[in-house]
Amino acid sequence: MKKIKRLIIPLFIVLSILVVSSCSKDEIVLSPTDAVADSSGSGSGSGTSGGDSNSGDSSGTGNQEQGNEGEITLYKVAGDNISKIKDYKVSGQDLEFQKDLAKHNEIWELVKKVVPLKHREKMGEFLIYNGTSTGSAGFVVEIKQDLSSWKMGIAINFAYEGSFNAGGELAYTIIHEFGHILTLNNSQLNASVSQGDCENYFPGEGCAEESSYINELHNKYWKDIWSEYEEAKKDQSAQQKFYDKYKERYVTQYASTNPGEDIAEVFATFVTKKEKPSGNTIAEKKILLMYNRSELVEFRDHIRKNLQLRGRGNATSFELPEPGKWKQANTFGNPLKTKCRHTH
Numbered sequence: 356m357k358k359i360k361r362l363i364i365p366l367f368i369v370l371s372i373l374v375v376s377s378c379s380k381d382e383i384v385l386s387p388t389d390a391v392a393d394s395s396g397s398g399s400g401s402g403t404s405g406g407d408s409n410s411g412d413s414s415g416t417g418n419q420e421q422g423n424e425g426e427i428t429l430y431k432v433a434g435d436n437i438s439k440i441k442d443y444k445v446s447g448q449d450l451e452f453q454k455d456l457a458k459h460n461e462i463w464e465l466v467k468k469v470v471p472l473k474h475r476e477k478m479g480e481f482l483i484y485n486g487t488s489t490g491s492a493g494f495v496v497e498i499k500q501d502l503s504s505w506k507m508g509i510a511i512n513f514a515y516e517g518s519f520n521a522g523g524e525l526a527y528t529i530i531h532e533f534g535h536i537l538t539l540n541n542s543q544l545n546a547s548v549s550q551g552d553c554e555n556y557f558p559g560e561g562c563a564e565e566s567s568y569i570n571e572l573h574n575k576y577w578k579d580i581w582s583e584y585e586e587a588k589k590d591q592s593a594q595q596k597f598y599d600k601y602k603e604r605y606v607t608q609y610a611s612t613n614p615g616e617d618i619a620e621v622f623a624t625f626v627t628k629k630e631k632p633s634g635n636t637i638a639e640k641k642i643l644l645m646y647n648r649s650e651l652v653e654f655r656d657h658i659r660k661n662l663q664l665r666g667r668g669n670a671t672s673f674e675l676p677e678p679g680k681w682k683q684a685n686t687f688g689n690p691l692k693t694k695c696r697h698t699h
């Protein structure tokens with residue numbers, strides 16, 4: 356008996372590592388078709404470098420590392436600036452993307468507009484990749500086990516689908532992805548507490564602090580339906596039934612995937628929706644939880660000001676998708692993965 360236990364424990368550890376590592380990415384998945392045509396024209400996309408922050412040279416150095424899943428160029432983030440850590444070994448269209456530093460900079464400039472300097476401390480790395488193979492437009496993954504530093508990846512092919520940030524999809528992606536960093540970093544979660552010892556919600560990366568955003572969301576609006584959710588996430592038709600039953604709780608269908616996606620979608624809706632909701636539905640009450648946090652209201656104001664999001668009629672640098680209308684809003688992610696997105 357003891358011997359079996361001794362075998363089972365290491366096996367369990369190996370399995371959990373596999374689960375965690377296959378789950379450590381969050382990806383927004385887009386279909387490569389249907390580029391949105393009516394971007395309001397900030398697409399300065401081509402040619403000369405508008406960037407001031409990226410001092411890369413694109414000449415290859417010979418013994419380059421082969422990237423995974425479309426990795427093109429990895430940057431280190433330091434305040435306002437990014438500096439190249441490495442170019443991955445690429446060819447064909449990816450090599451064109453790799454050489455196009457003006458595009459890397461244009462994407463980074465948008466990330467900077469969304470993510471204020473003090474929040475960028477949590478973002479240690481920035482990756483340009485091609486999302487064709489994974490079908491993903493963006494992802495985040497922790498680069499320090501204590502969750503204090505994260506990498507954000509942005510798919511350059513989707514960023515320029517149609518034109519730069521067409522329909523505001525790229526901006527939405529960045530807001531959603533940063534929403535994960537905001538709610539899963541080391542000020543929110545304690546990565547050294549295991550699930551067994553966690554008295555609050557456990558999103559997978561660590562144990563949520565009592566007063567964390569995600570713990571509050573889980574306590575108020577997931578706990579009462581948790582066993583139904585656990586049942587429902589086992590297959591897609593059950594997931595659909597679950598969503599149909601509890602629609603009024605979610606800002607998008609995607610948000611019903613799991614609490615991690617829910618809070619990222621709630622954050623993105625909180626930021627992009629002009630009016631403060633009245634709180635008639637649970638979905639609206641979730642947004643109001645964010646209005647109750649003054650630092651999040653400040654964050655929202657920052658993004659809206661930087662993106663020049665005002666009322667209709669005023670000139671904007673670009674528009675964001677209507678709340679709930681971004682490309683994958685009406686799909687499910689993989690419920691077994693706390694913050695991963697995969698093609699439906």
Ligand SMILES: [Zn+2]
Pocket residue numbers: 381382383531532535615616619694695696
């Ligand atoms: Zn997500």
